[in-house]
Amino acid sequence: MNIFRHFQPTPRSFLRRQMRLIGGVAFATGVACLPIRAATADTLLLSTGGQLTGKVREVDSKKTPYVLVQIDQDLSVAIAKANSRMIVGDEKLQEYRRRVVEAGQDGQAHYELATWCRQNNLLQQRQYHLLRTIDLLPDHPNARAALGYTRKDGKWILTEVWRRNQGLVKDRKGQWILPEVVAWRENADVNDKVAKRWIKTIKQLLSKILRGDAEAMAEMAAIDDPLASQAIAKELVDSQKRGSNWRPVRMVWLNKLKEFRTGAAVEAIVKTGLLDSDDVVREDALAWLQSNETSSAIATYMPWLKSNNPQQVKAAARALAYFPNPEAAFAYIDALVTIEKKTQQVGGGSRAGFDNAGGGGFSQGSKQVVINTPHRHPEVLQLLRSIAPDVDFGYDKSAWKNYFAELRSPPRYDLRRDS
Numbered sequence: 001m002n003i004f005r006h007f008q009p010t011p012r013s014f015l016r017r018q019m020r021l022i023g024g025v026a027f028a029t030g031v032a033c034l035p036i037r038a039a040t041a042d043t044l045l046l047s048t049g050g051q052l053t054g055k056v057r058e059v060d061s062k063k064t065p066y067v068l069v070q071i072d073q074d075l076s077v078a079i080a081k082a083n084s085r086m087i088v089g090d091e092k093l094q095e096y097r098r099r100v101v102e103a104g105q106d107g108q109a110h111y112e113l114a115t116w117c118r119q120n121n122l123l124q125q126r127q128y129h130l131l132r133t134i135d136l137l138p139d140h141p142n143a144r145a146a147l148g149y150t151r152k153d154g155k156w157i158l159t160e161v162w163r164r165n166q167g168l169v170k171d172r173k174g175q176w177i178l179p180e181v182v183a184w185r186e187n188a189d190v191n192d193k194v195a196k197r198w199i200k201t202i203k204q205l206l207s208k209i210l211r212g213d214a215e216a217m218a219e220m221a222a223i224d225d226p227l228a229s230q231a232i233a234k235e236l237v238d239s240q241k242r243g244s245n246w247r248p249v250r251m252v253w254l255n256k257l258k259e260f261r262t263g264a265a266v267e268a269i270v271k272t273g274l275l276d277s278d279d280v281v282r283e284d285a286l287a288w289l290q291s292n293e294t295s296s297a298i299a300t301y302m303p304w305l306k307s308n309n310p311q312q313v314k315a316a317a318r319a320l321a322y323f324p325n326p327e328a329a330f331a332y333i334d335a336l337v338t339i340e341k342k343t344q345q346v347g348g349g350s351r352a353g354f355d356n357a358g359g360g361g362f363s364q365g366s367k368q369v370v371i372n373t374p375h376r377h378p379e380v381l382q383l384l385r386s387i388a389p390d391v392d393f394g395y396d397k398s399a400w401k402n403y404f405a406e407l408r409s410p411p412r413y414d415l416r417r418d419s
Helices: 012-022 090-103 107-119 123-136 141-146 159-165 179-210 214-221 226-238 244-260 263-275 279-292 294-306 310-320 326-334 378-387 397-408
Strands: 025-028 036-038 043-046 051-053 055-059 066-070 076-080 084-088 149-152 155-158 337-354 360-376
Touching: 090 107, 090 123, 107 123, 107 141, 123 141, 141 149, 149 159, 155 159, 179 214, 179 226, 214 244, 226 244, 226 263, 244 263, 244 279, 263 279, 263 294, 263 310, 279 294, 294 310, 294 326, 310 337, 310 378, 326 378, 326 397
Parallel strands: none
Antiparallel strands: 025 076, 036 055, 043 051, 043 084, 055 066, 066 076, 149 155, 337 360
């Protein structure tokens, strides 16, 4: 039994029509003088789904590699390799035909044959035998799954149909998602391009402002596109140490970011409140965060209290003064005095010596040691006193911890009865 379709050598007009459908075909009445590698096969499977039967050879052409199929003694057909899927050997075809006969009306045998076809890259034949399987065994779970079915409410339904009934669509990767997500992704691509254009525009305006162009400053202040927030945020953070001369334009950037309040905008304002060297800009950022983004600020500033760098601890305490929190008392206490650890090289004294051969020389010895330097932080002490104004234990961590532990302990009562 042979279910393959054979192209007949005549009439040639029919063959030409068929070849035009698959593209990349050349006709020849003979074999070109090119290096040819023979293949022991008699069927060429095409990427478009068709096939050609004859004497098949692969031709290694430098311009366009192709496969030559000799249909008969007078007619050969050249198929671009890009349009061919695979060459099926005669032994494999004989094996396939034998298995088809053996499968008969046995649904499970057809499923096993479909598996064999997949292993041998006979994809169209695999599809046929999967369909034959569910024709004979309608509830065969593996065949149904291979064909893209899923079972819902006791009925088999194509997964694609079920997903579409749910209102889902496929994305470029073949995943089922909501149409809103697709629209958001498409807009994200467009928005990303617009945001990148704003980077260039902001830099051009800044260049004009630094030359004293008042119109450029007005144009900067008139920006109302939130997609510009990424570019403005970068400029604000990168200019933190520019000095007070930059304050006017930096205040414009800060006010724009407050207005946009995008993720990039809030992140830049939080960084400004922590590290900016301009007191006016820094405190303006902190005042806005105090009223609008308290949680974002605290989540960023608190970990800095544990820094090995005393300047970072100071900056964190200074910023956290805008967000005093009694629940963070023990974290404040730990930051009252921090230990800065630095690795230093010590030693290095000279030493004279002689070897067994009478040679001599000088050597120097040194080693790496860790130097621990304690640092007291008045800013942290002030932060503690803001949540406990009635006491002052200075830098005594134990006294502060005992005080707050006592505050959090439940009251003790004397349960003894009077006599």
